[in-house]
Structure formats: C-alpha cells, structure tokens
Amino acid sequence: MKAPERYYDFQKDISGCGIFGVIHKKKGLIKGEIPIKAMACMHDRGNGLGGGFAAYGIYPDHADKYAFHLMCDDQAGLDAAEEVLKRYFTIHASEPIPTRRVLSVKNPPVVWRFFLSVKREKPQDLREVFDEKDYVVSVVMKINTGVPGAFVFSSGKNMGAFKGVGFPEDMAEFYRLDEYSAYIWTGHNRFPTNTPGWWGGAHPFTLLDWSIVHNGEISSYGINRRFLCEHSYICTLMTDTEVVAYLLDLLIRKHGLSKDLAAKVFAPPFWDEIARMSDEDKELYTTLRAVYGPAMLNGPFAILVADNTGLMGLNDRIKLRPLLVAEKDDMVFMSSEESAVRLVCPKLDSVWMPKAGEPVIVNLEA
Amino acid sequence: MLFQPINKNYHDYRIERDKDLCINCKVCIRQCAYEAHFWDEARQKVRHDNTKCVGCHRCEALCPTGALCIRLNESEFRPNACWRPIFMKNIYKQADTGGVLLAGMGSPVDIPVYWDNLLLDASQVTNPSIDPLREPMELKTFLGSKPDRVEFAAPAKGKKGKPKLTTKLAPQIELNYPIMFSAMSFGSINFNLHVAMARAATELGICYNTGEGGLHKSLYKYGKNTIVQVASGRFGVHAEYLNAGAGIEIKIGQGAKPGIGGHLPGEKINEKVSETRMIPVGSDAISPAPHHDIYSIEDLHQLIFALKEASRYRVPVSVKIAAVHNVAAIASGIVRAGADIVAIDGMRGGTGAAPAMIRDNVGIPIELAIAAVDQRLRDEGIRNRASIIAAGGTRCSADVVKAIALGADACYIGTAALLAVGCTLCGKCYTGKCPWGIATNDSKLSKRQNPDIAARKMANLIRAWGHEIEEMLGGMGLNSIESLRGNRDKLRAVGLSSTEMDILGVKHAGR
Numbered sequence: 061m062k063a064p065e066r067y068y069d070f071q072k073d074i075s076g077c078g079i080f081g082v083i084h085k086k087k088g089l090i091k092g093e094i095p096i097k098a099m100a101c102m103h104d105r106g107n108g109l110g111g112g113f114a115a116y117g118i119y120p121d122h123a124d125k126y127a128f129h130l131m132c133d134d135q136a137g138l139d140a141a142e143e144v145l146k147r148y149f150t151i152h153a154s155e156p157i158p159t160r161r162v163l164s165v166k167n168p169p170v171v172w173r174f175f176l177s178v179k180r181e182k183p184q185d186l187r188e189v190f191d192e193k194d195y196v197v198s199v200v201m202k203i204n205t206g207v208p209g210a211f212v213f214s215s216g217k218n219m220g221a222f223k224g225v226g227f228p229e230d231m232a233e234f235y236r237l238d239e240y241s242a243y244i245w246t247g248h249n250r251f252p253t254n255t256p257g258w259w260g261g262a263h264p265f266t267l268l269d270w271s272i273v274h275n276g277e278i279s280s281y282g283i284n285r286r287f288l289c290e291h292s293y294i295c296t297l298m299t300d301t302e303v304v305a306y307l308l309d310l311l312i313r314k315h316g317l318s319k320d321l322a323a324k325v326f327a328p329p330f331w332d333e334i335a336r337m338s339d340e341d342k343e344l345y346t347t348l349r350a351v352y353g354p355a356m357l358n359g360p361f362a363i364l365v366a367d368n369t370g371l372m373g374l375n376d377r378i379k380l381r382p383l384l385v386a387e388k389d390d391m392v393f394m395s396s397e398e399s400a401v402r403l404v405c406p407k408l409d410s411v412w413m414p415k416a417g418e419p420v421i422v423n424l425e426a
Numbered sequence: 427m428l429f430q431p432i433n434k435n436y437h438d439y440r441i442e443r444d445k446d447l448c449i450n451c452k453v454c455i456r457q458c459a460y461e462a463h464f465w466d467e468a469r470q471k472v473r474h475d476n477t478k479c480v481g482c483h484r485c486e487a488l489c490p491t492g493a494l495c496i497r498l499n500e501s502e503f504r505p506n507a508c509w510r511p512i513f514m515k516n517i518y519k520q521a522d523t524g525g526v527l528l529a530g531m532g533s534p535v536d537i538p539v540y541w542d543n544l545l546l547d548a549s550q551v552t553n554p555s556i557d558p559l560r561e562p563m564e565l566k567t568f569l570g571s572k573p574d575r576v577e578f579a580a581p582a583k584g585k586k587g588k589p590k591l592t593t594k595l596a597p598q599i600e601l602n603y604p605i606m607f608s609a610m611s612f613g614s615i616n617f618n619l620h621v622a623m624a625r626a627a628t629e630l631g632i633c634y635n636t637g638e639g640g641l642h643k644s645l646y647k648y649g650k651n652t653i654v655q656v657a658s659g660r661f662g663v664h665a666e667y668l669n670a671g672a673g674i675e676i677k678i679g680q681g682a683k684p685g686i687g688g689h690l691p692g693e694k695i696n697e698k699v700s701e702t703r704m705i706p707v708g709s710d711a712i713s714p715a716p717h718h719d720i721y722s723i724e725d726l727h728q729l730i731f732a733l734k735e736a737s738r739y740r741v742p743v744s745v746k747i748a749a750v751h752n753v754a755a756i757a758s759g760i761v762r763a764g765a766d767i768v769a770i771d772g773m774r775g776g777t778g779a780a781p782a783m784i785r786d787n788v789g790i791p792i793e794l795a796i797a798a799v800d801q802r803l804r805d806e807g808i809r810n811r812a813s814i815i816a817a818g819g820t821r822c823s824a825d826v827v828k829a830i831a832l833g834a835d836a837c838y839i840g841t842a843a844l845l846a847v848g849c850t851l852c853g854k855c856y857t858g859k860c861p862w863g864i865a866t867n868d869s870k871l872s873k874r875q876n877p878d879i880a881a882r883k884m885a886n887l888i889r890a891w892g893h894e895i896e897e898m899l900g901g902m903g904l905n906s907i908e909s910l911r912g913n914r915d916k917l918r919a920v921g922l923s924s925t926e927m928d929i930l931g932v933k934h935a936g937r
C-alpha cells in the first residue's frame with residue numbers, strides 16, 4: 061500500500077530486556093508461579109517501565125472463541141470499543157479481567173475481556189474480507205487506531221496477554237496470574253530508555269494467536285517497516301516487536317512458510333555457509349535471501365514466539381543477546397539467564413545455548 | 427596580450443615554471459597533448475603558452491625536477507554576482523566560433539550535493555556495533571526481478587521431509603560489492619581501459635558496463651562480469667553480443683545529457699573501434715536522441731522482450747534513464763514494461779562530451795531521484811520486481827552507503843573509476859587528446875594506460891570502498907547490506923528544508 065504521509069518520521073522505542081518462556085509438550089498445565097518467579101529473578105533486566113506475560117490454554121471453556129483483552133482509559137473508552145465489537149462479532153461473554161490492587165501499580169487502566177465469534181452476516185465495510193483471521197485483525201486495527209482510549213492487547217484463541225507498566229512481578233500480582241495455569245507461558249521484563257510508560261507498549265506483543273517477547277534492538281527496523289508497509293501492515297507502535305509480529309503473520313500465515321523457514325528469513329545463513337550447502341539448499345537459501353532480504357532482522361536480538369502450536373526461540377545470527385534452553389521431562393524452558401530457570405527447576409535434564417541464528421522449535425504434541 | 431583573439435586573453439590556467447629547477451629536458455613538451463609547452467630555438471629553452479593549457483596537470487605530474495605548477499589564472503574581472511566569469515568567457519568563445527559549447531565530465535555547477543547533507547547513524551550501548559575484522563560482514567548483492575513471495579510444495583501426504591521450493595528465481599546478476607563500473611563506451615575511452623575494467627570486474631566479482639560502443643571480441647571471455655549496453659545507435663549490437671554478458675542494458679538516457687544523443691567524432695574511430703562498432707573507420711558515430719524504435723513506453727516493453735527473447739531469458743534486462751523531473755513515474759512505467767533493473771543516472775554523471783548548457787541545466791540530482799523512485803515503486807507494490815542502480819556523482823564509499831540507505835541496490839561508478847587511473851577532471855574529454863591516456867584513442871596517448879596497472883588500481887579502489895562500507899555497516903549494527911537497503915532510518919539530514927527531507931524520506935538530525 062502507499063505509505064502514509066511522513067511515514068519516515070517516526071520515533072522508536074529502544075530497550076533492553078529479560079525474557080522467559082516455558083512449554084509443556086504434552087499440554088500439561090504449568091502453574092503461574094513458575095514464570096512469575098523466573099521473571100522476578102531477572103528483576104534487574106528491567107526498570108519497572110514494562111512487564112508482562114502471555115499464557116496459552118487458559119480459556120478451555122471458550123477455546124473456540126477469540127479472547128479479546130482490552131485496556132481502556134475509562135468506561136467511555138470501553139463502551140465505545142464494545143460498540144465496535146458488537147458490530148463485527150457475536151459476544152459470548154464479557155467480563156472484567158480479574159485484578160488486585162497493587163501499591164506499586166499506579167493508575168491502572170480499565171481491563172476487560174470479551175469472548176467473540178465472527179458474525180455470520182459481516183457488516184458492509186468488511187464484507188469483502190473473506191479470511192476470518194484478516195477480518196479479526198482488521199477489527200483490532202479499527203479499535204487500536206480509531207477508538208480513542210481503547211486498546212486491544214490480545215486477540216487469540218484460548219490464550220491471553222497480561223501486561224502493563226511495572227515490573228513483571230507487579231503485573232503478575234495485579235492480574236492475579238498465580239491463579240492461572242497454562243501449557244505455554246512467556247514473560248517479559250523491559251528496560252526502555254526513551255518511552256514514557258504506556259500500558260499498551262509493554263510486552264508480550266500479540267497478533268491473533270501469536271505472542272512475542274523480544275530482547276534486543278532491531279537495527280534493520282527502518283527497512284522492515286517499509287517492507288511491511290508494501291504488504292499493507294502499518295507499524296504504529298514504535299516498537300521493534302511489532303515488526304516481528306507482522307513479519308511472522310506475513311511469512312507464516314500469508315506466504316505459508318514454516319516456522320523454521322521464517323526463522324531462516326529472520327536470521328539467514330551467511331553466504332559463505334550457503335556456498336558450502338548442497339545444490340538444493342543453496343537454491344533454497346539464495347532464493348529466500350534474495351526475496352526476503354528486507355525482512356531479515358539485523359541487530360542484536362533474542363526472541364520467543366509462541367502460538368497455539370508451540371514455542372520458538374531464536375537468536376540473531378551472531379548471537380548478540382543471551383538465550384538459553386533447558387529441558388526437564390516434558391517441559392522446555394527458554395530464558396535470558398540460567399539462574400531464572402534453575403530457580404524454578406533446579407534439576408534439569410539438559411541445558412544449552414542455542415547457536416546463533418539456529419531456531420529452537422518446540423511443538424505441542426497433538 | 428596583443429594580437430590574439432579576445433577569448434585567448436582570458437585563459438583559465440597559468441603554467442608556472444621554476445627557472446632554477448627546470449633542466450630543459452622537454453618532458454613537458456612530450457607529455458602535453460595540447461602543445462602548451464614548446465622548444466624555443468632562439469632562446470634555447472623550454473617555454474610555454476598559457477592559453478593552450480587545459481589544466482590536466484599531466485606535465486606537472488611528470489616533470490622530473492618538479493619545476494612545474496599549474497595554477498588558476500588569477501586575472502580577475504570586476505566582481506558581478508550575476509555575470510560570473512564563466513558566462514562572460516562562454517560568450518567570447520561563442521562570438522568567435524558560432525558553435526555549441528562543448529563540455530566533458532560531470533557538471534561542475536553548484537547544484538546541491540545532497541550526500542553532503544545526509545549523515546549516517548552508528549550504534550551506541552543499546553545495540554553493539556559489529557567489528558568487520560572479527561565478524562562476517564556481507565555485501566553480496568543480487569540484481570534482478572524478485573517474486574512477491576517464495577512458494578513451496580508441501581511434502582507428499584504421509585511423507586516426512588522438508589517442503590520443496592517451487593519458486594524459480596528470475597535471472598540475477600550476482601555482485602560481491604554493491605558497486606559496478608558504469609557505462610563508458612569503447613571509443614569514448616580506449617581499449618586499454620576496457621581491458622582494465624573487464625579484468626578488475628572479474629577479479630572483484632562485480633560487473634562493468636560496455637557502454638554503447640559494443641564489445642571487442644577479445645573481451646568476450648570476461649562475459650560473466652559484463653553488462654552489454656544497447657543504445658540508440660545500436661553500435662556493435664548483434665546476437666552474439668547480446669548473449670555475451672551477464673546482463674543487457676537499454677540506454678535511454680544519460681545524466682550528463684538527458685534528452686540528447688551522442689556524437690563520437692570520426693577521428694576517434696580507429697580500426698579497433700570501427701570493427702567493434704561495426705562502422706567504417708573515420709566515420710562519425712552518431713547516437714540519435716531517442717531510440718527510433720522507442721517512442722513510448724509500450725515500444726520499450728517490446729524492446730525489453732525482444733532482447734529477452736534474443737538472450738533466451740538467461741539474463742536480466744536493465745533500462746538506464748537520466749534522472750529527470752518525472753523520474754518516479756517513468757521508472758514505474760519501466761518496471762511495468764518488464765525491466766528487471768532500472769539504472770538512474772543523476773545530473774552530476776560524467777560524459778565524454780555534452781553540450782555544456784544541457785549538462786549544467788537539465789536533470790535532477792541522483793539523491794532525490796533515487797528516493798523518489800524507491801518510494802514510488804514501494805507505494806505501488808512493485809519494488810521487488812526490479813533492482814535500482816544509482817549512477818552519477820558517487821564520490822566515495824559513504825555516498826554508496828547513503829545511496830543504498832535511500833533505496834538503491836547498487837551504484838554505478840564512472841568518474842571515480844577514471845580518477846583511479848589518473849584522470850584529473852580537466853573536463854576536456856571531448857577533444858580526444860586526454861593527456862592521461864583515458865578519453866583518447868590516439869595510440870601515443872592511450873599507451874599511457876597500462877591495462878595491468880589500471881586494472882589493479884580500479885580493483886584496489888573497489889576493495890578499499892568495500893572495507894569502508896563494511897566498517898560503516900558494522901558501526902550501524904548491521905552485518906548485511908540488505909538490511910541497509912532502503913533503511914532511511916539510518917540517515918539524518920542536516921540543513922535541508924522540510925520539502926527536501928520529505929522527498930528524501932529522512933528526518934532532520936537531532937530528531
């Protein structure tokens with residue numbers, strides 16, 4: 061699409077972070093206290109300006125509904141957003157997200173969740189959007205860019221993000237995450253250097269079922285966002301993580317790449333490695349790099365990507381940010397620091413540092 | 427001086443000869459192609475005629491005792507902001523000759539050089555810079571059309587294994603550096619330099635462009651590193667030629683002289699040039715202003731596909747245009763017409779000969795053109811269908827980096843390559859007497875260029891720039907050139923208006 065006026069004139073968030081993820085391959089439920097304790101252990105990797113978690117498998121009763129988490133400045137914002145939702149969706153349940161009052165969490169927004177399904181009769185303006193997921197994304201964008209004071213921060217099925225301004229352990233306390241159990245958890249602790257705290261700006265960043273926590277700075281951001289704009293994704297949230305989410309959506313959902321190949325687009329093999337590959341792989345990676353060069357993520361990063369099929373960890377191709385993987389029975393941990401894993405699971409079967417650019421993909425067993 | 431035409435009085439240079447150092451060896455006499463130095467029988471010493479000097483500095487460089495110094499003639503007219511000396515001198519000249527003012531090399535006029543107003547970024551703390559001496563740093567570049575997406579066939583049901591790639595990449599030109607030697611025809615520069623460019627390009631793993639004068643048969647062996655050009659004169663174009671290179675370029679225009687053709691005077695057409703261009707020895711080689719089979723975009727479409735047919739779709743086809751006012755819309759049309767590469771030549775691009783009025787007044791700077799074209803192609807969703815090459819006025823590796831950050835895939839360098847072999851930008855290429863043995867086919871002069879040495883110098887230049895580009899990339903926290911391409915966030919403007927920044931798509935420094 062045509063780039064909006066002055067699209068080049070943007071400010072971007074710069075931050076360092078701590079990340080943690082855990083998955084139970086057999087969908088065994090992991091108590092909230094595990095990720096909470098692990099994130100609290102990495103307290104110093106953040107500065108209290110952003111923390112959050114994503115959890116999968118937490119809404120089994122509404123597993124086939126889109127679980128929308130909204131944060132609103134006030135009741136009016138929520139009402140306006142609800143009006144929009146009513147127009148496009150059938151609302152099956154609507155309730156406040158349970159919270160506690162926490163001393164260190166100042167001025168929290170109104171947080172609410174809806175369980176939704178797409179209306180059979182789509183309203184005129186989105187009638188032409190045939191793909192259900194595109195439809196859901198369009199409505200999310202409508203609210204996030206069109207309804208003042210309301211923000212959808214989670215929109216997948218049987219999953220949810222919980223985040224805000226504060227240390228992750230404060231956020232966990234606020235959202236009562238100790239009361240949830242999930243088969244995948246990810247957590248994020250943020251050290252922004254330039255943004256004033258905004259609840260929506262905290263991580264995990266989500267799009268449909270995707271949730272992303274990310275430690276790093278994407279130096280290729282400038283071209284990644286222009287590439288996304290060509291594919292009709294407009295980056296507005298001033299964060300690197302947003303481009304990761306949109307790129308995943310583009311590469312995996314729209315272009316049909318596997319997670320592994322998407323990871324190879326983000327952190328491609330070097331040309332001299334490609335030169336040593338078999339002819340078939342040579343052609344594959346040359347094509348991938350030539351076509352998706354603008355989607356390569358360059359700069360230091362460690363990211364964890366979760367969706368309803370599993371958890372993936374990935375480093376940049378020269379491993380400029382820490383990422384460690386550990387296994388214990390059916391559980392796999394991924395973390396910035398080993399200490400966080402050892403705290404919640406002292407006896408591990410194996411621990412290793414994934415190689416630069418090599419994705420670690422853990423799929424849920426069906 | 428008395429008794430000489432008015433325009434001779436106001437010559438541009440003065441030759442200073444240190445009487446104590448000069449040993450009357452006559453080297454300067456032999457070196458100066460313009461006969462500015464001469465032997466004075468009566469006085470038994472070397473003397474000179476300042477009016478003949480074009481300021482090429484050849485004699486100064488070759489004088490064994492360092493006795494010579496070429497200076498601007500200090501003679502000054504009454505200052506006048508409007509009637510600057512150049513305009514006055516031009517009028518004196520034209521009053522004498524009644525002819526068009528000719529000029530060589532890129533325009534020296536003071537139009538803004540935006541490279542100088544763009545600054546690059548570097549990493550500090552929040553992301554680490556990358557040291558190219560310790561970590562891999564990738565400059566490899568592919569020129570050619572890329573598909574919208576990569577497609578795979580899923581493995582057969584029940585079978586394990588990787589999905590199979592079904593996308594076949596269109597033909598690409600693979601470059602080890604995002605830099606190529608620009609089109610300089612055999613004829614406008616001599617054979618020795620064509621050999622040098624071909625060898626340097628081969629050694630570096632880049633390409634050189636034949637220009638519009640065909641390809642000498644002895645150079646076919648460098649075909650993998652050659653882009654063959656097809657221009658309006660169609661000199662030296664035949665089936666074998668079209669299949670000789672790694673790419674074909676249709677030359678529509680040249681930055682130094684948009685909208686007009688070319689004229690290689692008969693004196694430059696020697697045996698070798700004649701057989702290569704397929705025209706008689708001594709006949710003028712005239713390239714018409716337009717291609718007489720391209721009067722519209724659909725005609726270009728036909729020529730692009732005629733060339734693809736002729737080369738059996740083995741190589742990408744590039745279309746080179748001068749940067750003119752509507753360059754973005756034109757480039758979009760060219761991409762839609764099927765070009766795999768669009769080369770854009772800015773108004774500071776060099777030339778062997780151009781009318782001075784055209785060179786100095788027609789066209790737009792390359793920086794604005796590249797920014798506009800890249801943005802337009804992206805807005806239309808067709809940026810992937812063609813690569814963009816920036817040409818005209820690339821002076822150093824930082825200019826290359828900035829061009830790529832604005833959106834170019836690679837840069838063509840012409841003037842810089844000639845400087846590498848000794849050109850001093852005297853701007854008199856159109857006389858055919860280049861004392862440095864570059865823009866001349868006179869065998870006495872052209873032998874001043876040794877192809878081996880020239881190839882080494884050209885290769886050195888690209889390698890040096892390559893190292894510098896790697897340093898700059900690493901400083902920005904990038905380890906691959908594709909993450910810089912179009913990444914305008916790595917650029918900031920200093921001292922530009924908001925309109926200029928809007929066209930360039932960059933923010934002001936400090937923001």
Ligand code: SF4
Pocket residue numbers: 441457458459460461462463478479480481482483484485486496861
């Ligand atoms: S034209 Fe060149 S060689 Fe001749 S006098 Fe001038 S500087 Fe020297």
Ligand code: SF4
Pocket residue numbers: 482530531844848849850851852853854855856859860861862863864865
């Ligand atoms: S190529 Fe020769 S004639 Fe042309 S500017 Fe350079 S030195 Fe002068």
